[in-house]
Amino acid sequence: MRFAIFLAGLMLTVAQAGYAADLAAGKKVFTKCRACHAVGENAKNKVGPHLNGILGRPWGAVEGFKYSSGKDGTLISLKEAEPRVWDVETLSAYLRKPKGVIPRSKMEFPGLRDDADVTNVIYYLAQFDAEGNEVDPDAVLDALAATD
Numbered sequence: 001m002r003f004a005i006f007l008a009g010l011m012l013t014v015a016q017a018g019y020a021a022d023l024a025a026g027k028k029v030f031t032k033c034r035a036c037h038a039v040g041e042n043a044k045n046k047v048g049p050h051l052n053g054i055l056g057r058p059w060g061a062v063e064g065f066k067y068s069s070g071k072d073g074t075l076i077s078l079k080e081a082e083p084r085v086w087d088v089e090t091l092s093a094y095l096r097k098p099k100g101v102i103p104r105s106k107m108e109f110p111g112l113r114d115d116a117d118v119t120n121v122i123y124y125l126a127q128f129d130a131e132g133n134e135v136d137p138d139a140v141l142d143a144l145a146a147t148d
Protein backbone atom coordinates (compact mmCIF):
# COMPACT_ATOMS: atom_id res chain seq x y z
CA MET A 1 0.00 0.00 0.00
CA ARG A 2 2.72 2.38 0.96
CA PHE A 3 4.50 1.46 -2.23
CA ALA A 4 1.38 2.23 -4.28
CA ILE A 5 1.16 5.69 -2.77
CA PHE A 6 4.85 6.22 -3.48
CA LEU A 7 4.29 5.15 -7.10
CA ALA A 8 1.30 7.45 -7.55
CA GLY A 9 3.35 10.32 -6.19
CA LEU A 10 6.20 9.51 -8.51
CA MET A 11 3.90 9.42 -11.55
CA LEU A 12 2.42 12.77 -10.65
CA THR A 13 5.89 14.29 -10.36
CA VAL A 14 6.87 12.86 -13.75
CA ALA A 15 3.70 14.23 -15.40
CA GLN A 16 4.36 17.71 -14.02
CA ALA A 17 8.01 17.60 -14.99
CA GLY A 18 7.03 16.48 -18.53
CA TYR A 19 4.98 19.65 -19.04
CA ALA A 20 7.77 21.90 -17.86
CA ALA A 21 10.33 19.96 -19.88
CA ASP A 22 8.68 20.98 -23.15
CA LEU A 23 9.15 24.66 -22.44
CA ALA A 24 12.65 24.07 -21.16
CA ALA A 25 13.48 21.96 -24.20
CA GLY A 26 12.01 24.65 -26.48
CA LYS A 27 14.10 27.31 -24.79
CA LYS A 28 17.17 25.19 -25.44
CA VAL A 29 16.26 24.78 -29.13
CA PHE A 30 15.82 28.56 -29.34
CA THR A 31 19.56 28.98 -28.66
CA LYS A 32 19.89 28.04 -32.37
CA CYS A 33 17.73 31.01 -33.33
CA ARG A 34 19.04 33.52 -30.80
CA ALA A 35 21.95 34.77 -32.93
CA CYS A 36 19.36 36.19 -35.34
CA HIS A 37 16.08 36.50 -33.39
CA ALA A 38 15.06 38.05 -30.09
CA VAL A 39 11.87 37.31 -28.15
CA GLY A 40 10.41 38.58 -24.87
CA GLU A 41 10.55 41.94 -23.16
CA ASN A 42 12.25 44.69 -25.19
CA ALA A 43 13.01 42.28 -28.04
CA LYS A 44 14.62 44.10 -30.97
CA ASN A 45 15.15 43.09 -34.56
CA LYS A 46 18.54 41.52 -35.17
CA VAL A 47 19.59 39.74 -38.37
CA GLY A 48 15.98 38.51 -38.32
CA PRO A 49 12.79 40.17 -37.03
CA HIS A 50 11.77 39.87 -33.37
CA LEU A 51 9.42 36.93 -32.77
CA ASN A 52 6.99 38.30 -30.16
CA GLY A 53 3.45 37.10 -30.81
CA ILE A 54 4.64 35.05 -33.79
CA LEU A 55 1.83 32.48 -33.40
CA GLY A 56 -1.04 34.12 -35.27
CA ARG A 57 1.11 36.97 -36.58
CA PRO A 58 0.76 37.73 -40.30
CA TRP A 59 3.87 37.03 -42.40
CA GLY A 60 6.34 39.86 -42.71
CA ALA A 61 4.56 42.13 -40.23
CA VAL A 62 7.40 43.72 -38.25
CA GLU A 63 7.64 47.42 -39.10
CA GLY A 64 11.10 48.52 -40.07
CA PHE A 65 12.45 45.03 -40.77
CA LYS A 66 13.64 44.50 -44.33
CA TYR A 67 12.17 41.16 -45.40
CA SER A 68 13.12 39.38 -48.60
CA SER A 69 11.02 40.96 -51.31
CA GLY A 70 10.75 41.60 -55.03
CA LYS A 71 11.29 38.36 -56.90
CA ASP A 72 9.02 35.31 -56.82
CA GLY A 73 9.56 33.06 -53.82
CA THR A 74 10.50 35.81 -51.36
CA LEU A 75 8.59 36.24 -48.12
CA ILE A 76 6.88 39.45 -49.24
CA SER A 77 6.05 38.24 -52.76
CA LEU A 78 4.43 35.07 -51.36
CA LYS A 79 2.48 37.12 -48.83
CA GLU A 80 1.31 39.56 -51.51
CA ALA A 81 0.10 36.66 -53.67
CA GLU A 82 -1.94 35.31 -50.74
CA PRO A 83 -2.31 36.69 -47.19
CA ARG A 84 -0.66 34.33 -44.70
CA VAL A 85 -0.45 33.95 -40.95
CA TRP A 86 2.17 32.01 -38.98
CA ASP A 87 0.27 29.10 -37.43
CA VAL A 88 1.55 25.76 -36.15
CA GLU A 89 1.34 24.22 -39.62
CA THR A 90 3.22 26.89 -41.57
CA LEU A 91 5.73 27.45 -38.79
CA SER A 92 6.47 23.72 -38.50
CA ALA A 93 7.06 23.43 -42.23
CA TYR A 94 9.22 26.57 -42.28
CA LEU A 95 11.36 25.54 -39.32
CA ARG A 96 11.90 22.07 -40.77
CA LYS A 97 12.95 23.40 -44.15
CA PRO A 98 12.93 27.20 -44.54
CA LYS A 99 13.62 27.20 -48.29
CA GLY A 100 10.86 24.63 -48.84
CA VAL A 101 8.29 27.22 -47.74
CA ILE A 102 10.03 30.45 -48.81
CA PRO A 103 12.49 29.52 -51.57
CA ARG A 104 14.19 32.92 -51.58
CA SER A 105 14.02 33.54 -47.84
CA LYS A 106 16.79 35.65 -46.36
CA MET A 107 16.90 33.27 -43.39
CA GLU A 108 20.21 31.40 -43.66
CA PHE A 109 19.20 28.44 -41.53
CA PRO A 110 19.17 24.83 -42.75
CA GLY A 111 16.17 23.83 -40.60
CA LEU A 112 15.54 21.63 -37.57
CA ARG A 113 15.79 17.91 -38.21
CA ASP A 114 14.10 16.64 -35.07
CA ASP A 115 10.27 16.87 -34.95
CA ALA A 116 10.36 17.23 -31.16
CA ASP A 117 12.65 20.28 -31.53
CA VAL A 118 10.11 21.88 -33.89
CA THR A 119 7.20 21.20 -31.53
CA ASN A 120 9.09 22.39 -28.46
CA VAL A 121 10.42 25.61 -29.97
CA ILE A 122 6.93 26.50 -31.24
CA TYR A 123 5.59 25.88 -27.75
CA TYR A 124 8.33 28.09 -26.31
CA LEU A 125 7.56 30.90 -28.78
CA ALA A 126 3.80 30.63 -28.11
CA GLN A 127 4.32 31.91 -24.58
CA PHE A 128 5.28 35.44 -25.74
CA ASP A 129 2.46 37.77 -26.76
CA ALA A 130 2.83 40.68 -29.19
CA GLU A 131 4.26 42.89 -26.43
CA GLY A 132 6.73 40.24 -25.28
CA ASN A 133 4.82 39.42 -22.08
CA GLU A 134 4.75 35.82 -20.95
CA VAL A 135 1.35 34.20 -21.37
CA ASP A 136 -0.05 30.66 -21.27
CA PRO A 137 1.22 28.92 -24.43
CA ASP A 138 -1.66 26.42 -24.37
CA ALA A 139 -4.23 29.23 -24.44
CA VAL A 140 -2.44 30.86 -27.40
CA LEU A 141 -2.28 27.60 -29.37
CA ASP A 142 -5.91 26.71 -28.54
CA ALA A 143 -7.13 30.14 -29.65
CA LEU A 144 -5.16 29.86 -32.88
CA ALA A 145 -6.49 26.36 -33.61
CA ALA A 146 -10.03 27.66 -33.08
CA THR A 147 -9.60 30.28 -35.85
CA ASP A 148 -8.44 27.69 -38.45
Ligand code: HEC
Nearest residue numbers: 032033036047048059060061067068075105106107108109
Ligand atom coordinates in the same frame (compact mmCIF):
# COMPACT_ATOMS: atom_id res chain seq x y z
C1 HEC B 1 21.29 33.17 -39.47
C2 HEC B 1 20.15 33.93 -38.96
C3 HEC B 1 18.87 33.20 -38.63
C4 HEC B 1 18.69 32.07 -37.84
C5 HEC B 1 19.74 31.21 -37.18
C6 HEC B 1 17.26 31.88 -37.75
N1 HEC B 1 16.59 32.86 -38.45
FE1 HEC B 1 14.58 33.08 -38.63
N2 HEC B 1 14.82 34.62 -39.92
C7 HEC B 1 16.05 35.18 -40.29
C8 HEC B 1 15.84 36.20 -41.30
C9 HEC B 1 16.92 37.04 -41.98
C10 HEC B 1 14.43 36.24 -41.54
C11 HEC B 1 13.68 37.07 -42.58
C12 HEC B 1 13.37 36.14 -43.76
C13 HEC B 1 13.03 36.84 -45.06
O1 HEC B 1 12.85 38.06 -45.10
O2 HEC B 1 12.93 36.10 -46.07
C14 HEC B 1 13.83 35.25 -40.65
C15 HEC B 1 12.46 34.99 -40.56
C16 HEC B 1 11.88 34.17 -39.62
C17 HEC B 1 10.46 34.06 -39.39
C18 HEC B 1 9.36 34.84 -40.12
C19 HEC B 1 9.10 36.13 -39.35
C20 HEC B 1 8.07 37.07 -39.92
O3 HEC B 1 7.95 38.17 -39.37
O4 HEC B 1 7.36 36.75 -40.89
C21 HEC B 1 10.29 33.17 -38.36
C22 HEC B 1 8.99 32.72 -37.75
C23 HEC B 1 11.62 32.72 -37.97
N3 HEC B 1 12.56 33.33 -38.76
C24 HEC B 1 11.86 31.82 -36.95
C25 HEC B 1 13.13 31.28 -36.64
C26 HEC B 1 13.37 30.27 -35.62
C27 HEC B 1 12.32 29.73 -34.67
C28 HEC B 1 14.70 29.97 -35.69
C29 HEC B 1 15.45 28.91 -34.90
C30 HEC B 1 14.96 27.55 -34.97
C31 HEC B 1 15.30 30.83 -36.71
N4 HEC B 1 14.31 31.59 -37.26
C32 HEC B 1 16.65 30.86 -37.04
C33 HEC B 1 17.28 34.82 -39.77
C34 HEC B 1 17.54 33.69 -39.00
